[in-house]
Amino acid sequence: MKRFEKGAHWFEEVYGAGKADGLVEMQTGLAQDLARFGVEFNFGDIYSRPGLTLAQRELLSLASLVTIGGLEPQLRGHTRGAIRVGCTPTEILETVIHVVQYCGFPKALNAIRVVTDQLIELGVEIPPALGEGGE
Amino acid sequence: MKRFEKGAHWFEEVYGAGKADGLVEMQTGLAQDLARFGVEFNFGDIYSRPGLTLAQRELLSLASLVTIGGLEPQLRGHTRGAIRVGCTPTEILETVIHVVQYCGFPKALNAIRVVTDQLIELGVEIPPALGEGGE
Amino acid sequence: MKRFEKGAHWFEEVYGAGKADGLVEMQTGLAQDLARFGVEFNFGDIYSRPGLTLAQRELLSLASLVTIGGLEPQLRGHTRGAIRVGCTPTEILETVIHVVQYCGFPKALNAIRVVTDQLIELGVEIPPALGEGGE
Amino acid sequence: MKRFEKGAHWFEEVYGAGKADGLVEMQTGLAQDLARFGVEFNFGDIYSRPGLTLAQRELLSLASLVTIGGLEPQLRGHTRGAIRVGCTPTEILETVIHVVQYCGFPKALNAIRVVTDQLIELGVEIPPALGEGGE
Amino acid sequence: MKRFEKGAHWFEEVYGAGKADGLVEMQTGLAQDLARFGVEFNFGDIYSRPGLTLAQRELLSLASLVTIGGLEPQLRGHTRGAIRVGCTPTEILETVIHVVQYCGFPKALNAIRVVTDQLIELGVEIPPALGEGGE
Amino acid sequence: MKRFEKGAHWFEEVYGAGKADGLVEMQTGLAQDLARFGVEFNFGDIYSRPGLTLAQRELLSLASLVTIGGLEPQLRGHTRGAIRVGCTPTEILETVIHVVQYCGFPKALNAIRVVTDQLIELGVEIPPALGEGGE
Numbered sequence: 001m002k003r004f005e006k007g008a009h010w011f012e013e014v015y016g017a018g019k020a021d022g023l024v025e026m027q028t029g030l031a032q033d034l035a036r037f038g039v040e041f042n043f044g045d046i047y048s049r050p051g052l053t054l055a056q057r058e059l060l061s062l063a064s065l066v067t068i069g070g071l072e073p074q075l076r077g078h079t080r081g082a083i084r085v086g087c088t089p090t091e092i093l094e095t096v097i098h099v100v101q102y103c104g105f106p107k108a109l110n111a112i113r114v115v116t117d118q119l120i121e122l123g124v125e126i127p128p129a130l131g132e133g134g135e
Numbered sequence: 136m137k138r139f140e141k142g143a144h145w146f147e148e149v150y151g152a153g154k155a156d157g158l159v160e161m162q163t164g165l166a167q168d169l170a171r172f173g174v175e176f177n178f179g180d181i182y183s184r185p186g187l188t189l190a191q192r193e194l195l196s197l198a199s200l201v202t203i204g205g206l207e208p209q210l211r212g213h214t215r216g217a218i219r220v221g222c223t224p225t226e227i228l229e230t231v232i233h234v235v236q237y238c239g240f241p242k243a244l245n246a247i248r249v250v251t252d253q254l255i256e257l258g259v260e261i262p263p264a265l266g267e268g269g270e
Numbered sequence: 271m272k273r274f275e276k277g278a279h280w281f282e283e284v285y286g287a288g289k290a291d292g293l294v295e296m297q298t299g300l301a302q303d304l305a306r307f308g309v310e311f312n313f314g315d316i317y318s319r320p321g322l323t324l325a326q327r328e329l330l331s332l333a334s335l336v337t338i339g340g341l342e343p344q345l346r347g348h349t350r351g352a353i354r355v356g357c358t359p360t361e362i363l364e365t366v367i368h369v370v371q372y373c374g375f376p377k378a379l380n381a382i383r384v385v386t387d388q389l390i391e392l393g394v395e396i397p398p399a400l401g402e403g404g405e
Numbered sequence: 406m407k408r409f410e411k412g413a414h415w416f417e418e419v420y421g422a423g424k425a426d427g428l429v430e431m432q433t434g435l436a437q438d439l440a441r442f443g444v445e446f447n448f449g450d451i452y453s454r455p456g457l458t459l460a461q462r463e464l465l466s467l468a469s470l471v472t473i474g475g476l477e478p479q480l481r482g483h484t485r486g487a488i489r490v491g492c493t494p495t496e497i498l499e500t501v502i503h504v505v506q507y508c509g510f511p512k513a514l515n516a517i518r519v520v521t522d523q524l525i526e527l528g529v530e531i532p533p534a535l536g537e538g539g540e
Numbered sequence: 541m542k543r544f545e546k547g548a549h550w551f552e553e554v555y556g557a558g559k560a561d562g563l564v565e566m567q568t569g570l571a572q573d574l575a576r577f578g579v580e581f582n583f584g585d586i587y588s589r590p591g592l593t594l595a596q597r598e599l600l601s602l603a604s605l606v607t608i609g610g611l612e613p614q615l616r617g618h619t620r621g622a623i624r625v626g627c628t629p630t631e632i633l634e635t636v637i638h639v640v641q642y643c644g645f646p647k648a649l650n651a652i653r654v655v656t657d658q659l660i661e662l663g664v665e666i667p668p669a670l671g672e673g674g675e
Numbered sequence: 676m677k678r679f680e681k682g683a684h685w686f687e688e689v690y691g692a693g694k695a696d697g698l699v700e701m702q703t704g705l706a707q708d709l710a711r712f713g714v715e716f717n718f719g720d721i722y723s724r725p726g727l728t729l730a731q732r733e734l735l736s737l738a739s740l741v742t743i744g745g746l747e748p749q750l751r752g753h754t755r756g757a758i759r760v761g762c763t764p765t766e767i768l769e770t771v772i773h774v775v776q777y778c779g780f781p782k783a784l785n786a787i788r789v790v791t792d793q794l795i796e797l798g799v800e801i802p803p804a805l806g807e808g809g810e
Contacts, residue, residue, distance in 0.1 A: 329464075334504045338472060
């Protein structure tokens with residue numbers, strides 16, 4: 001149980017108290033082992049490492065998810081996590097804009113709509129567009 | 136018509152009698168040629184080959200689909216096919232868990248939810264999680 | 271404003287008058303900059319280039335989108351664009367069929383359903399399947 | 406043998422006389438069946454279809470290959486094929502440039518170097534850059 | 541050290557005695573932690589699970605790797621592993637042929653060349669092509 | 676010329692004085708337009724934006740490149756860039772380790788070898804592994 005507890009600690013640093021069990025309970029039966037691995041490995045082994053802050057990790061997670069494409073539930077989750085660990089809405093949205101050069105426009109445009117909607121749902125103020133002079 | 140019939144024979148070994156025409160009828164007009172190629176090539180040319188059993192083929196199909204990501208209709212279809220050709224629910228779910236090391240957690244977690252739901256819909260009993268001691 | 275106007279000109283050659291602003295307005299706040307880059311770069315810098323016709327470009331866009339997979343809004347948009355710039359329904363559907371050899375059957379079958387539905391919605395007559403003798 | 410011969414006919418329309426057997430001979434033993442399927446399905450079933458010219462098909466193939474990324478031998482092969490069936494070097498290179506908006510810069514830049522090198526090897530004159538005013 | 545030892549045990553069931561340390565030593569400095577996670581998680585947590593045999597797991601690994609594309613060192617490694625845990629050369633090669641319907645021909649043809657070369661290097665007899673009548 | 680100069684300014688903030696022209700000169704003829712777009716769009720439009728530091732951008736670029744897989748020249752380039760703009764070797768290597776949960780072990784292990792080799796080539800001291808207690 002020790003590894004799960006360590007992972008749960010870091011998972012809840014990102015997502016809030018009591019959430020790690022929820023991840024496991026979203027799955028049924030044998031599939032709960034995969035959710036448990038998600039807590040133990042992703043959070044217990046990886047997120048717990050020094051060398052990057054949780055805020056840095058959340059932006060890297062978003063960059064990787066946007067690049068893969070189509071992972072709406074995870075985009076929503078890590079947008080919430082990023083806000084919780086102190087990323088600004090500008091950093092979150094600029095992360096999606098940054099990776100367009102690698103993942104192409106369709107994935108980035110679909111992702112930024114999902115991320116913006118999640119930010120709005122959280123009651124976060126959306127920063128205005130810079131417009132052409134703003135770059 | 137001979138190649139389609141050969142493919143339909145193997146398609147129906149996996150999915151049940153009378154299903155091959157249904158695959159074609161899910162498409163409209165010119166797109167039916169692509170569905171027909173799916174029956175002729177995937178099932179007539181590939182599934183018909185000796186050297187792997189249908190049960191082995193269904194697990195390999197699931198491994199490849201989970202790795203690509205996002206292909207919910209095909210995940211559902213091959214879960215049904217896997218059960219029909221004799222794969223156990225444990226083998227099907229462990230296949231999704233196995234490929235997490237290659238395709239990453241978001242694709243695997245989204246896929247195992249879809250696969251589990253399809254198994255439940257089929258009335259298949261879902262094996263329990265092994266938990267930490269069970270690995 | 272000049273680059274956006276150039277991009278908007280080409281965007282509207284493909285999608286119809288008044289549509290470029292709509293693309294930007296589909297996004298909120300900072301995300302509008304990403305939509306603006308889509309107009310400026312994709313249409314102002316790329317679609318505006320000589321050497322390929324708009325009809326050629328629309329088929330290439332569809333080929334690339336089907337290959338990536340899962341990009342339903344873009345598949346729908348470029349199907350409309352392809353018809354507007356003079357591609358025939360046969361060319362559009364054959365483009366999806368052509369790339370199955372590179373992107374595999376699940377992506378191609380899911381995409382051709384989306385493309386066919388968009389063509390039907392546009393009131394375009396769907397060409398019949400060639401059937402086996404027709405290849 | 407009839408399907409292979411049909412595929413070989415179309416394969417050789419693209420790549421030149423006597424090449425279809427070469428594709429099979431590049432593989433050893435059981436793997437030759439996969440090469441044979443490539444000739445039969447890709448060329449006998451797909452390239453043989455009316456509705457798109459061979460020149461259109463070669464550009465679509467390049468668009469799909471650049472989008473997948475990393476397929477250097479196939480990029481080289483289809484560059485040769487595209488020239489043989491009458492695509493201009495401008496069309497071939499503009500195809501790579503066109504898909505950058507979907508596949509991102511790293512894949513497109515790596516691919517255009519491979520395609521340009523293959524064109525140079527064929528003795529084809531490389532069209533000059535348009536530069537900034539040329540778009 | 542206990543998790544690494546458990547992973548090393550299963551790693552060496554697949555790759556042979558003394559190999560787990562070698563995986564770590566292929567990396568330098570901080571990167572060795574990632575290799576260690578590969579042993580602990582992939583082999584200690586995943587390969588160690590009941591429900592699938594090692595032979596089933598090796599074929600699933602190959603299916604996933606071919607689908608991703610371009611992972612030559614891993615294709616070679618899991619070909620060696622598959623032979624060690626008792627997969628036949630026919631099963632290994634048919635696995636690559638099976639997934640062509642999902643991952644497309646270029647990835648499958650490039651992979652089957654790598655896999656065949658590794659089998660030849662191991663001194664394994666390559667099964668003959670079935671040819672057209674053999675499907 | 677103004678957009679290229681703006682892009683070149685930011686490109687050279689990352690890669691060093693005189694490098695932007697080099698990127699264009701790595702390509703031949705028409706392909707130079709694609710390299711120019713890389714400077715203008717990626718660096719003039721994206722890297723130039725406020726909201727993320729250059730150090731944040733370099734780590735996000737690495738996260739996206741590792742996730743795509745196989746882009747060795749770009750991995751090497753952005754490793755050099757990351758060091759130039761002040762990322763620590765630990766941050767760079769931890770970025771690769773972080774994304775393994777999304778992109779899988781084969782891509783991450785291949786990438787971290789390339790990144791480590793580039794760091795060694797730059798004469799950067801490689802931080803030691805944390806080992807099991809260090810997480």
